[in-house]
Amino acid sequence: xxxxxxxxxxxxxxxxxxxxxxxxxxxxxxxxxxxxxxxxxxxxxxxxxxxxxxxxxxxxxxxxxxxxxxxxxxxxxxxxxxxxxxxxxxxxxxxxxxxxxxxxxxxxxxxxxxxxxxxxxxxx
Amino acid sequence: xxxxxxxxxxxxxxxxxxxxxxxxxxxxxxxxxxxxxxxxxxxxxxxxxxxxxxxxxxxxxxxxxxxxxxxxxxxxxxxxxxxxxxxxxxxxxxxxxxxxxxxxxx
Numbered sequence: 001x002x003x004x005x006x007x008x009x010x011x012x013x014x015x016x017x018x019x020x021x022x023x024x025x026x027x028x029x030x031x032x033x034x035x036x037x038x039x040x041x042x043x044x045x046x047x048x049x050x051x052x053x054x055x056x057x058x059x060x061x062x063x064x065x066x067x068x069x070x071x072x073x074x075x076x077x078x079x080x081x082x083x084x085x086x087x088x089x090x091x092x093x094x095x096x097x098x099x100x101x102x103x104x105x106x107x108x109x110x111x112x113x114x115x116x117x118x119x120x121x122x123x124x
Numbered sequence: 125x126x127x128x129x130x131x132x133x134x135x136x137x138x139x140x141x142x143x144x145x146x147x148x149x150x151x152x153x154x155x156x157x158x159x160x161x162x163x164x165x166x167x168x169x170x171x172x173x174x175x176x177x178x179x180x181x182x183x184x185x186x187x188x189x190x191x192x193x194x195x196x197x198x199x200x201x202x203x204x205x206x207x208x209x210x211x212x213x214x215x216x217x218x219x220x221x222x223x224x225x226x227x228x229x230x
Contacts, residue, residue: 035220037168045162045211047220061218064125097167110158110215112179114167 002026002113004098009118012088020118022081022098029079030054033101033109036072036083038094039117048096051081056106066092088122095119126150126214130223137230141202145226147195147212155191156216162225163208171210172197204230 008020022034033056036048049062051072060072071084081098096118099111127150137143147157155175160168170179172188175195185200199206207230213222 039162044209044225045160045168045213045222047213047222050218050220063219099168102173108156108215108217109220110170110173110213111160111168112170112173114169116167 002100004100004113004115006096006098006115006118009096009120011121011123013124014088014090014122016088017084017086018088018120019085020083020096020098020120022083022115024079024081024100027100029074030076033103034072034074034081035099035101035109035111036081037097037099037111038092038120039097040091040094043094046094048083050101050109052101052106056103085120088120090122093120093122125219126153126216126221128212128214128221128223130210130212130226132226133224134227134229137202137228139202139204139230142198142200143202143228145197145199145210145212145228147190147197147223149193149195149214152192153214153216156214157188157190157195158213158215159186159188159197160211160213160222161208162211168211199228202230206230 035050051060069087099114101109102112157175159172162168176188209225
């Protein structure tokens with residue numbers, strides 16, 4: 001069974017950093033991309049970023065709202081992905097989800113399995 | 125960026141009804157479209173990919189149509205468990221963007 005589980009959320013002051021983890025099991029992690037999404041309170045889902053598998057270069061893409069502040073990395077040996085969040089703002093307060101990126105082209109990804117989410121609250 | 129617009133924003137229906145949710149893209153996305161179901165406190169669930177392909181394990185009451193800029197999610201024979209918010213998402217290029225969501229009340 002494919003499983004993803006986020007951890008690392010919590011309360012953090014504006015301007016500080018936080019790192020989220022996405023632990024996975026039930027599939028060959030190195031063969032898949034991992035996406036991060038978020039949902040702010042009372043708002044819709046928002047894509048945050050994606051890291052490709054090493055097969056497709058292991059590179060990452062980001063939403064404009066987080067580019068330069070957030071970075072995604074992966075540890076294929078431990079089947080883990082990370083979302084490093086720096087210079088946090090109050091508007092980054094949200095539930096953060098990781099998901100498995102499914103692709104047939106290496107260029108286009110949708111998410112077929114998701115974690116339950118971890119809450120990040122940015123407040124002074 | 126490609127903008128995704130869903131309509132309606134919310135709707136109410138009864139058990140056994142059929143509903144249609146529409147998603148429009150600001151430019152052609154071919155069939156690079158997915159639909160997700162989101163319930164409060166739960167992980168999002170993939171329903172449809174490639175505009176009309178049903179994800180494994182999803183009831184056949186769910187179906188998707190469309191290509192280019194206009195897409196629909198149809199749900200037949202509504203069940204109480206279908207109460208949720210539904211999102212469309214393009215994945216033709218980066219940044220990936222989603223519609224604002226359609227809240228369905230049964």
